[in-house]
Amino acid sequence: MGRIVIGTSSWADQGFIDEWYPPGLARRDLLAHYAGHFDGVEVNSTFYGVPGTATVRRWVQQTPEGFRFDWKLHRLLSRHAGALDSLPGDLRDDVDTTPKGRVRLDDDLELELVRRTLAAAAPLAEAGRLSSFLLQLTPAFVPPKHELDELAGLVEALAPHPVAIEVRHRAWLSREHLEATLGWLEEHGAAFVGVDAPQGKPATMLPPVDAVTLPELAYLRAHGRNAHGWVHGRSVAERFGHRYDDAELGEITGRAQALAEEAQEVRLMFNNNRGSDAPVAAQRARELLGQAVAA
Numbered sequence: 217m218g219r220i221v222i223g224t225s226s227w228a229d230q231g232f233i234d235e236w237y238p239p240g241l242a243r244r245d246l247l248a249h250y251a252g253h254f255d256g257v258e259v260n261s262t263f264y265g266v267p268g269t270a271t272v273r274r275w276v277q278q279t280p281e282g283f284r285f286d287w288k289l290h291r292l293l294s295r296h297a298g299a300l301d302s303l304p305g306d307l308r309d310d311v312d313t314t315p316k317g318r319v320r321l322d323d324d325l326e327l328e329l330v331r332r333t334l335a336a337a338a339p340l341a342e343a344g345r346l347s348s349f350l351l352q353l354t355p356a357f358v359p360p361k362h363e364l365d366e367l368a369g370l371v372e373a374l375a376p377h378p379v380a381i382e383v384r385h386r387a388w389l390s391r392e393h394l395e396a397t398l399g400w401l402e403e404h405g406a407a408f409v410g411v412d413a414p415q416g417k418p419a420t421m422l423p424p425v426d427a428v429t430l431p432e433l434a435y436l437r438a439h440g441r442n443a444h445g446w447v448h449g450r451s452v453a454e455r456f457g458h459r460y461d462d463a464e465l466g467e468i469t470g471r472a473q474a475l476a477e478e479a480q481e482v483r484l485m486f487n488n489n490r491g492s493d494a495p496v497a498a499q500r501a502r503e504l505l506g507q508a509v510a511a
Contacts, residue, residue, distance in 0.1 A: 457490025
């Protein structure tokens with residue numbers, strides 16, 4: 217059986233601070249406290265901008281050996297719309313934008329963002345703390361309008377670090393495309409990201425498909441099961457807020473265990489971010505798997 221690492225999709229969410237961390241804990245101490253309870257975390261802030269290396273060095277200093285990070289790639293790399301201010305300041309004068317001020321990603325900008333991402337993440341990589349780069353695609357990235365081959369250069373440029381790819385339109389997992397989707401990921405050495413999400417008609421509600429396309433790494437993200445919030449919510453808390461019960465967590469941990477039969481490591485990350493929903497679910501999932509949970 218491979219190792220199952222459980223964590224959450226951020227450590228500094230305001231809901232965590234309000235409801236889960238000890239009252240009055242300084243922001244500079246959040247990560248160290250979090251790392252006393254979990255062995256891994258997704259870095260969400262990197263979706264919005266590339267951090268400085270000094271910041272990333274502090275992440276290493278504040279966490280113990282064996283704790284590892286999954287780095288969520290910049291929104292432009294994941295084909296989301298992005299404003300100029302999401303880019304480093306010195307890049308903003310040399311990029312093309314739409315009439316609405318959204319940045320148009322081209323090959324040169326992609327490579328420069330990759331270069332800066334690798335430089336920023338170097339302290340994690342050098343300390344053996346970088347688990348993967350997480351690429352959460354926009355739901356607008358859908359076949360046949362787009363092809364996964366559009367991501368080949370990005371995956372190659374980030375090598376040898378693994379890239380975990382989460383598709384967000386169910387067409388990729390349809391009977392017509394599923395085999396080709398998983399085959400492409402396996403061929404290009406990328407990890408498929410399975411999800412736990414609400415079920416319904418919207419194309420962004422993906423079925424519970426699991427697969428190991430990279431033997432070293434399998435990935436499962438738990439987004440909650442709040443179907444109404446998924447469709448109508450405006451804030452993160454409204455869209456993803458969900459308090460998993462033990463039966464639901466049993467299903468999710470069972471999926472992680474099945475993946476661990478094929479992969480060396482499984483990353484199980486809870487993104488049901490409303491108040492303390494995510495860390496509470498992550499701690500209970502550890503208990504259900506018989507993992508030690510810090511008091």
